[in-house]
Amino acid sequence: MYHYIRKFDSSLPNFRFLDVENFKKQLDFFQEQFGFLTKDEFLNALAKKKLGSAKGKVLLTFDDAMSCHYDYVYKILSKRDLWGIFYVPTQPYQKGKVLDVHRIHLLCGAYSGNELLSTLNVFLNEEMIPDEKREEFRKKTYTRQSNYEGISEFKRILNYFVSYDYREQLIDSVALELNYVFQTAKFYIPVDKLNQMQLKGNIIGSHTVSHPVMSKLSKIEQNEEIEHSFSFLGSNLKLDLKTYCHPYGGFHSFNEETIRALSEKGVAFSFNVESRDICDEDLTSSIQFLPRYDCNEFPFGKAS
DSSP, rough: OOOEEOOOOOOOOOOEEHHHHHHHHHHHHHHHTTTTTOOOHHHHHHHHHHHGGTTTTTEEEEEHHHOOOIIIIIIHHTTTOOOOEEEEEOOHHOOOOOHHHHEEEEEESOOHHHHHHHHHOOOOOOGGGGTTTOOHHHSSSSSOOOOOOOOHHHHHIIIIISSSTTHHHHHHHHHHHHTTTOOOOTTTTHHHHHHHHTTTEEEEEOOSSSSSGGGOOOOOHHHHHHHHHHHHHHHHHSSSSSSOOOOOOGOOOGHHHHHHHHTTTOOOOEEOOOOOOOOOTTHSSSSSSSSSOOOGGSSTOOOO
C-alpha cells in the first residue's frame, strides 16, 4: 500500500512522503526478493479462489488518486512493465475541492504539530468530538507512523474523534487562521489520465466518495458512499470489475454493514490494512477485507 510518492517541496517542509528514488529502490528490492504478480495471475487466483503461482509475489496498490501517482508512479511502472491497482475517492471530481483528509495532510506538511493543535483547540468544543472516548480510535490509529510531535493527535482528532458535521468547518477555520490556501488544481489525477492508466493494464477501484471512517457512518450513509463512488467511476471509466479499499484501513475503520454493502453491490474484492500475506482462505472468507502491508514496513519504504 502506497500513498504519497513524490519529490521534496520547500513549501511543505514537514510533509511526509516516499521519495521517488526510494520508491524505485523498493521496487528493485521487491523484484529481487519476491517477484511481482502479473495481472493474469492475480485474476486467475481470484477466479479459482486459490493463489497457485501468485503465492508470495508482490501486488502494488495506491490510494487516493493523487497526481503524483500519474506524474511519477504510472510512468515508472510502465517503464518496468509493471501494473498496479489505483483507488479513487470521487468527491474531488464532483466538488472541485481537496478532500478533508488531504487538507489535513497539507496543513501537517506546512506547520508544526504543536502550532496546529493550539490553533485547532481555539475552535474545538466537546460537542464536536463525540468519538473522543472510542478506545479503538485512540489505540489503533497511526501506530505505524512516525510523526512529528503533535501531528498524530491533530490527525486523530480531525479524522476520528470529530463529528463529520464539524470537520470541514474546523479545517477551514484552522487554515484561515494560519493564512494557508489550498491549491486544488492538479492535486488529483484527471479522469482522462485515469482512463489512460486503465488502458495500459492498471486497475481503477473505488475509495468511497469522501474518504470517511466508514464505521462512524449509518448503514444508509455507507451504502451511499459505496454506490455513488462506483456510479461516478462507471460513468467515466470502463470498469471490468469492481474493487474497493477501506479508507484509513484497519478493522476499526469499517464494520459488518460495510462488508454487507460491498458484497450486495457486486464488489469482487476489497483491501484492508493488515500486516500479513494473503492466503488461500482469504480468497473466500476475507475477500472484502484482504490484508496488505504498508510500504514503510519494507526496506526503502520509510517516509521522508
